[in-house]
Amino acid sequence: MDKFLNLKRKSPSTDDIHLDDMPHDPGERKRIHEYDHNQIDEVRRKYLTRGPCQLRGHSFKQRVISGALRRFNPSWFDQYGDWLEYSVKKEKAYCFFCYLFSNEKKSGSVGFVTEGFDSWNKSDRLAGHVGAVNSFHNIAKKKCEDLMRQVDAARYLLKQGLPFRAHDETVDSSSKGNFLELVKYTAAQNEDVSKVVLKNAPGNNQMVSHPIQKDIVNCFLEEVINSIVQEMDNDVFALLVDESADCSMKEQMAIVFRFVDKHGMVKERFVGLIHVKDTCSLSLKSGIDSLLAKYSLSLKKVRGQGYNGAGNMRGEFNGLRALISKENSSAYYVHCFAHQLQLVVVAVAKKHFEVRDFFDKISLLVNVVAASCKRKDKMREIQRDIIEKGISNGEIKTGKGLNQESSLPRPGITRWGYQYKTLLRLIEMFSSVDEMLMYVEDEGADLTQRSQANGLLKYIHTFDSFCKKHDTGILNMEDDFIDPRKPRKKTNITNLHHYQFNFFYTVLDMELQEFNGRFNEVNSELLVCTSALSPTGSFREFDKEKLLRLAKFYPEDFSVMECISLKQQLDIYIDNVRRDERFTDLKHLGDLSRLMVETKKNLSQPLVYRLLKLSLTLPVATATVERCFSGMKIVKTVLRNRIGDQFLSDCCFIEKKIFEDVANETVIKRFQAMSERRVHL
Template identity: 45%
Template sequence: MNLDELPFDPANRKRTSQYTKNPKKQDEIRRIYLTRGPYRPQEGFIYPQKTIGGFERRFKPKWYKDYHCLEYNDKVDKAFCQCCYLFRDCIDGQGGNDAFVVNGFSSWNKKYRLDTHVGEVNSYHNVAAKRCDALMNQDQSIKVALNKQTDITKRQNRIRLNTSVESVRYLLHQGLAFRGNDESEESKNKGNFRELVQTLANQNEDVRNVVLKNAPENCKWVSPDIQKELANYFAKIRLNSILEEIGGDVFSLLIDEASDVSDKEQMDVVLRYVDKLGLILERLVGIVHVKETSATCLKSALEKLLVDIGLSFKQVRGQCYDGASNMRGEFNGLKAKILEDNRSAYYVHCFAHQLQLVIVAISKKNEDIADFFYMISLLFTVVGASCKRKDMIRETNRENVKRGISSGRISTGTGLNQDQSLQRAGDTRWGSHYRTLSSLIQLFPSIVSVLKYVSKEGKKDSKKSEARGLLSFFGTFDFVFYLHMMFHILGSANTLSHALQQKDQDILNAMSCVKSTRNDLQQLRDNGWESLLEKVYSFCEEHDIPKLNMHDEYVNRYNTRKRTNITNLHHYQIECLNTVIDWQLQEFDDRFNEVNSSLLIHMASFNPKNSFAAFNPESLLKLAEFYPQDFHSSKLMDLGHELRIYIENVRADKRFANLDGIADLAKKLVDTKKHLAFPVYQLLKLVLIFPVATASVERCFSAMNTVKCVLRNKMGDKFMSDCLICYVEKDIFSTITNDAVIDMFKKMSDREGKL
C-alpha cells in the first residue's frame, strides 16, 4: 500500500479498516488525511441547487466555519464528516453515523441535523474529534512521553554503534586483525577491536559511560558477528560506489589465482573500466575461494560473483590473465568459456608476465649467462642465508661509505647513502633480477669481504668451498662483463615493467613502451659496445680485477688448453652480447604478437599525437565492427558521419593540440563536454578498457598476505574478501561515512536497541 496514493475524495475512500488491520498503519492513514485537511472545493466554486419541498436549496460555504471537520463532494453533492470517517470503525453505539460517513448528508433544508450530529460533549462526533486532536498532537500522547524517555537510550545506542563503526574503519584501513584469543572483559588479549573501543572510550567521557561494561548486554554491539557485519557493510557501500562509477557500462576482467596462508585456492577479480570523468580505473570487487582450478569451476565462481554485485558477462569487453593453461586455453580455458557467452571479450596475455619470460628465460639460453645466474643464486645460499653475514655486509658497506665521504669520493644529500642489502631474485617477481644486480654492483666490496671471511672462518666445509668458488668467479673478467651486460639489458626492461604496471596504462601506450624498449636493445646491439666495455673496464680497475685485451685470443676458462681461434672481441661482443640481444628481440616480436593484430592496428587510429596524424575513419569503422553488441548496423552507418565531424572539431580546438595519448584524449573530451556531442567516445572507451597487465591483481594478493597471515589463518572467506575490498582501495574507503554504515545497519535487520 502506497500511503501517498490514498484517495482524497470522500466518494472514493474505503474504510480505514479495509486498508489494513494493523492499528499502527491505520493511525498512519488517519494522520495523512488529517494533514491534508477536509476535502472541499476550491474557493469560488458555485454549489449546485436542487429542489427540496418546493424550494431551491444548496450547500452553504459558511457552514465550513461552524463545523471544521465538514467535507463536501461536488460529484455527488453531499457533505461528510472527516473525523467521524477516520474513527467510525473503532467507535460504536452512536446513531446517525452513516449519514455523515458512508451515505453523505444532502438535506440542505435541515441545517439543524449538523448540530444534532455534533451533539453533546460525549457524542460520537466529539469523541472522534478528540481522537483526531490527540493523534496530531503527539506531544501530549503517552507514546511521546515514552519516546522522550527512550531518546536518551537512542542517543546512547548511537554512541555505542558509532564507536564500533569507527573501530572497524581503523582496523580495515590498516589491514589489522579484529579478534583476540579471549574477548571477555577480564582477558589480557581481547584483540584489536575491543582494545580500540576501550581506547576510544578512555578519550571521551560520554563514550566511556555507555560502552562495554556500561552497555546493556543486547546492545553492546561489539560481538564478532557485529564486527563482521560492519565490515561487510563497508564493503557493500564501496562496491555500490564502484557500480555507480561503471554506471551499467562495459568493463574488462583481470583475474589470477593463488593460495592463501591456509592453503585455500583464491581467485582475485579486478575490473578495469572508464569512469564518468574519463579516467581509467582498476578496482578489486572480490576474492572468491575456488575448490578446484578448472576453467568450468573458475567461470562458475566468477559468474556468481558478478551476479551478486549486479554485473553480467554481457558487459565484459576484455580479459587478461597470466598465461596459465587453465586460464588462456584455446578450447577449455577460462578465456574460451567466457568467449562462448560474449564474443567481444577479447583476451590479452599479461604484458608484465610476457616481459618476464622474455628477459629471464631467454637470457638463460646462453650457457655463460646461465652459469652467471647460477653463481648469483649460490651467493645467496652462502651469504644471504645467514643473518650474521647479512649484518656483516651492511656493516662493511657502512664503513666503506664513511671512508668514501671522508675522502670526498662519495657525495652526501637527502636520500643518499642509505643502508642496503642483497635483493634476492625470483622468476615470478617482476624486476627482481634487476634489483639483484644493482645491489650486487653497489655492495660488491662488502660481499667480497664477507666471502673471504667465510672461506677462512666458516664452520662448514661446504660453505668454505662455495665461498672460495665464488671469490674465484667474482675475480674474473667474465663475471664483470656479464654483470654489466645483464644490468643494462634488465635496466631497459625494468623501465618497461614499471610502465606496464600503471593502473591507467592504455594498450596503445603500452605497445609504444614495448617498441621503445625493443629499440633500446637494438641500439645497445648496434652502438652500445664501446660504452658497455668502458663501464666494465672501469669496474675492473676499481676492484683490482684483471682486464682482457679484446684483440687477444679468447681462452675458454672451462678448457684452457683448447684453442678457440677467436678473439675476445668476437666472443664477448658477437657470441655473448649480440646473440643474447638477438634472442630477446625475436622473443619481443613473438610474445608481443598483438602488435601485428588487426585489433590494435585499428586502435592506433585514435592516437591524438601530432594533431591526430594517425586518424583513419575507415580503420575506426572496422574497429567498431569488432564490437557488434555496442555498434549495430544502423549505429555503424551513423558512426561514419560522426567521425568526420569529430576529427574536424578536435583538430580545430587548441585544447586538444598537445595530448600525449588516448587516456589524455578521453579526459579532455569529458572536461570539454565533447563526449556528449560525439558518440565516438563509446568506441574510445572500448579501447581504453582493453587490458594491459594483471599488476593490480598481484597487488591484491600481496595485500591478502597482510590481511590473512599466519597468526589469523582461520579467517573466513567472506570476511577476508570484505576486509581486502576495503584495504586495497583506500581512496574510496576513506570517503564512506559512519552515518552511511549506520543507516545500512538499521535497514538490514531488526535491532534490539533503537537507533
C-alpha cells in the same frame, strides 16, 4: 490486584513506540523530552539515521512579508544541509540538532525548535543560529556525532587491516580484542558515548557481539561496492581475475573490474574475494557469475579479460577465457603484459648459454657472500667502513635517506625484476663484495668455499665497468677475439663483432621469437589498431583504416550504420584535436579520454569516444589483482587463520579512497535493514 501488590507498571517498550512510524515532519513531532527516559537515545538514533526533513522538490508557499512575496529558499538546504529542515504542515524551518538534544530547561533557539522560523526575508538568522563554537547548536551537533561513534571502531580496524577479536573476551580479560577495546576507549573519552555502550547498554542489546561486528563490516563492503557499481554506470568493463591460496591453504579468487568512469578516468576497482573449492575453469566461472548476478551486472557488458598464464585461465578450449568468450565474443583475452615480459626475458636468459652461465655465477656469488648470519654481519661492517672512508674523502655525499644499510638480494628464478635488482645492488656494493670474497678466500670454512670465492674473484674482475676503479686490464673491442676454449686458434673476428653478433643480436632475435609465440593474431591486431589512437607527437600514429578495423572487433557496440558514421566522425575528430592547443602535449590514451570529457568532445564525437573507451577497457596488466592478495595476507595470517571466507572478503579493503567516503549514516541504515533489531545502532 495491582493496588494490593503495589506493582509498578513497566514503561512502554521500544517496540510499542513503533520507531518506523514516528513522524518525519518536524511540525508533527512531539518534544524529545516527552519520550520515556530509557528510550530517548533510541529515538535519537532513529532520527539521525533518517536525517533532517528536506523536501528539495517541494513547491514552497509564498506569503507577503514587508510588502513583498517571500518564501523558503531551497538553496538553504545546500548551505545548511546537515541541520536545516522544513515542515510542510506548519510551513516553517527547524533545527534538527537542537530538536534532538533540547529539554524542558534548555532548548537552544526557541524559533528553530518549538515555534519554528519563517522570517524568510532575514536569512542572516540562519547563520546566527549556528553561533560560536560553544553555542547550544554546536554542542548538540557534537552530541549527534558522538551517538554514531560505535561504527568508527569498525571503520578504523578495517582501514588498518587489524583483527577485531581476541582469544579471550571475558570480563576478567586484560585484552578483549581491538573492537571492544576501541569502543571502551571511545566511551572513556566521551561521557555521552559511555552512557549508551558496553555495561551501560541493556544486557542483551550491547551491539558488540561477533555477529554484529560481521554485519557492520559487511555493510561497509556493500556500500563500497555499490559506489563502484555507480561509477561503472551500467557501461562496459573488463574482468581481471587471479587465484591464490591463503595461509589456510584455501583457494581464493580475486576479482577486479576495469572501466572508464563518467569523467574519462580509467579505474581498476577490487570487488571481492571468492573462495573456490577447486581451480578448474568451471568453478571459477561459477564464482564470477554469482558475483555479477549479486550486483545486477551482465556478462554481456564484459569487453576484456585479464589473467595470468595458467592453463585453467587462458586455455583456448576449456579455460575460463573460453567459457566467457562463448557467451560474449567481444570479451577479448589479453595475457598480462608485465607477466609476458617477465616470462620472455627469463626464458631467453635460460636458453642462451653464456647469459645463463652469467646468472648462475651471480646466484653462486650471493650464496657465497651471504651464506650465513656471520657473513652478512661481516658484509655490513665492510660496507660501513667503505662508506665512512668515502665520506671522509669527500667521494660520497651525505643527506637524508642516503647511504642506508643495504644487502645483496637473492635473484628470483621466474621474475626478471628480482634479477635486475640483484645486478643493480651488485654494482652499488661491488667494492664490498670484492673485499668479502677475498675474506672468504682466506678465511673460508673448507676448501670448497675458498675455491668458489677464488673463481668468483677472477670472474668479476673481468667486468669492464669496474676495471678502471680496480686497476685491471680493459678489454679492447678492436682486438682479435680469442676463444677461451681454443686460445691458440685464430677466430678472424674482433671482440666487438663477437659480443655484438653472438650475444646482443642473438638475444634480441630469441626475444622476438618468444614474443611472437605468446601473442596470437587477434591480440596483435587489437594492439596495432589501438595504437592509432595514440595522442603522442600531435597524433602522428592516427590511421583511420586501423580504427575502422578496430570498430569491427566490437559488433555489439558498433552497428553497420554506426561504422559509416564513425568514418565521418574520425575526419572531424582528427581535424579538431590537431587544431586544439589543449591536445598538443598529451602522452597517454588515459589523458586523451579525460580531456575529451573536459572539453565536451565526447558529446560531439560520441562514436570516437566509445572506441577510445573500448581501447582503454582492455586490460594490460594484473598488478591490481596481485595487490589484492597482498592485502589478503595482511588480514589473514598464521595467527589469524580461522577467519571465515565471507568475513575475509569483507575485511580486504583495497579501495580505501571510496571507503573513506562512505558515511556512517548510510552504514547504519543498511545495518538496520539487514534484520529485525531490538535497538538501533
